[in-house]
Amino acid sequence: MKAKISAIEYALPSQVLTSEDLAREYPDWSVEKIEEKTGIAKRHIAGDKQCASDLGVEAAKKLFAEGTCSPDSIDYLIFCTQSPDYFLPTTACVIQDRLGLPTSAGAIDFNQGCSGFIYGLGLAKGLIETGQARQVLLIAAETYSKFIHPGDKSVRTLFGDAGTATLITAVDSKKETVGPFVYGTDGRGAKNLIVHSGGLRLPKNVDTAKVEEDSHGNLRSKDNLYMNGPEIFTFTLLSVPRMVNALLKKCQIDLDQVDLFVFHQANRFMLESLRKKLKISEEKFVLAYEEFGNTVSSTIPIALHEAQKRGQLKEGMRVMLVGFGVGYSWGATIIEW
Template sequence: MARYARICEIEYELPAQVLDNQTLAQDFPEWDVEKIFQKTGINKRHIVAEGETASDLAFRACEKLFANSAISRDQIDCLIYCTQSPDYLLPATACILQHRLQLSQHCAAFDFNQGCSGFIYGLGLAKGFIESGQCKNVLLITAETYSRYINPKDKSVRTLFGDAAAATLIRASDEQAPCLDRFRYGSDGAGAQNLIVPMGAARQPLVAGQRPAEHEDESGNIRSDADLYMNGPAIFEFSMTRVPALFASLFDEQFSVEDSDLFVFHQANQFMLEALRRRLKLAPEKFITEFRHCGNTVSCSIPIALKEALGKGQVQPGKVITAVGFGVGYSWGGCVIRW
């Protein structure tokens, strides 16, 4: 009997601390509340408190999942943790979460460093583990705290990114056809410098007790080389080029755009998503957008959007969803989810 991987549950967690447009407008008087919303489509972002980490959010998202699903902790045989905000350089945060969540010691646990396409990559990994017979129940966790890397005087990124974690349960199922299908991936490291924290790792280590000098760009944003830098125009050009090509590769004579009931893309910002929707000629009612309340949450954005769409009744059993992630790396990935 065939065994296919299937998404069974999604839960997510946002930090309690809120950064709203009113606060940002006070910090950046040249941008009022309405201008910030028009540029981003975001009303507020959630930001971790002092001492709070991505794995703290991940833990709480998983606790929600266990509380709201029928699966027991000892049934999880693989924990996949997608983050660019690890607790430590080593060990892997996944191992720490395995212990903290009281999962079985027979549970595989590992991190992978991926950003905006991370959820798609994680689904592909989970599918591989399950459909090869290595695992039956995979807990895919995505968690990010980009706020730790953002200079508070850099409105180009501070207005966009929020912190979050999402926990997705993927289980083996005796379905008649794949529920996670048509995976496509791509990468182009030539664009690595366009979304990057230049200093802090092995290539450019930070010297203890020394903070790199801040500098101001032509738009008035202030940051240092230890802060997140985003080349907005380059990221937009990348997205307008790579995403349509990736999207087209998901379809053929056996599966057309019309066969997909819904489309969920990485929730980057309103301007980019609307440009992509128009470029791809997708109907607004089929195009999921759920980021006004949390901002761009990187690898968490697609599962958060799916969870919100589930709550609104947009995602129901039998629905076919085309999912696309893209961004930092450059990296991109897409797949089809049969709910």
Template structure:
């Protein structure tokens, strides 16, 4: 039997950068120092009006092919995770297959999942490879949440950035992903949502949990999301370690979805994890939703912090409510 292994990752961020200083000049009444203290975010990359998540994802995948000498014809399956697809239909992954020059015998699908999407994609790739359906899976995560956010929205504009990551998941003789655990609680759907653009009539749609303060299509109840996260994730982490049969001391780093600094610091405290074991790396990119974990892995690799043979905890959580995690045995990292 073959198993899934996380291989090289390439990323792409839009050229346009929006800094806190720019926002302060645009909105003198916003307390950007206080906002930075809570979010840990100083700048975000923002897609142009004509630039979509698939455009970002294609650029990331093309970089992956070029930087790591990957033949597009060797890809057996394309997984695309996004909550900002190009169209309601067709499947955006089908459009990306043609643009990337993948063979027509390649499978391709989208799945709409946000902050836990990278974990779900890893499990899907693991299933495809274990079943013998694929040996090489191209897993792209890309988001352009900025298209859902009104320019005056202080709560969202200061947090979310656009970006993409392309991850090559390859067949391995040894298991590298272990202890998968997932959770879903649809009662929290009304805390982070976009209610238009789908098939449900506006008059029948869910309503946000509290009054909307801004005109953004995207609504977020930040305090409710923090309460959900701090309540659900410690139990998830315990379940992952139990399923993998290892103690928490056996992992080197806790690689979590990069939501905001405040949320991650609360998780550090709740889990009793030192800050150097749970890196926070969103200052210059913001919360890129499904792309945060691969962007984090990419940055840590460049810094030489991920060593071959090390073990790490991967955890995603948020919109849905949806959460998931696993243990990652890194067979691709730099030599110790």
């Protein structure tokens, strides 16, 4: 049996933060400046009581409503998030109950960010091709907005919240439709995209809540998300081209034999820099961030869904998926759509 992506759905919070909204809050940043730097016009923001699990459940219910599968046909649930409901229990267990999945199904969380969808596909492929599961539901969802200080324009202009649900099924075939994979990890970069407090290493306290202003006028405390943009950009420009070339070598194909490229939708500047460095043509390069922002582990499945909807992604295409970011962590794979 081989693993195959059978369906993708996504869900977004109803609250929207536009570039116009941000420009009113940051008088020194115009709408044009924000959109020129990021390419993002809208970001969907979770409500005060809305969690990543809520968005993931909504996406899964949309997938079930399509009729592609039913809850009782799922035998493994994988939930990718860095904003879980609880330290314990595993949020996947809570989602299993809310979706009415069989009690015979496996259910796990894994904490991964921008490369999370690739890692989740790798886990699903392993489960299916070793006979442990036949239908895997991969949910990726984030509410990074809950970590962001409203005075920190360096990240508030970039990130949006979302949930996605992807069905990976077993098919009787000798042909690979998901894989091979290449991965990478460099924990030396952990400090460059981080929420310092809130875990057991540094519990939240009065000191971690103290807000400070950086040299660029951004406000944040240790309870908030911190991103060192220049370091993240440098890491990406070094690691991603190497990863793409390593995957091509592993597949024994050339760049021009890939029909479509779907990268983690970080922002316009990052993606355009990567596209030009790798010499990928614009028509083969999917962009789907303008209406969503950087939704972390949800960007790739949202981009796949959008590319199919607008006719850019067609059945039988060979597609390269590339994730990279927080950790540092990166991963890439080839799929046949």
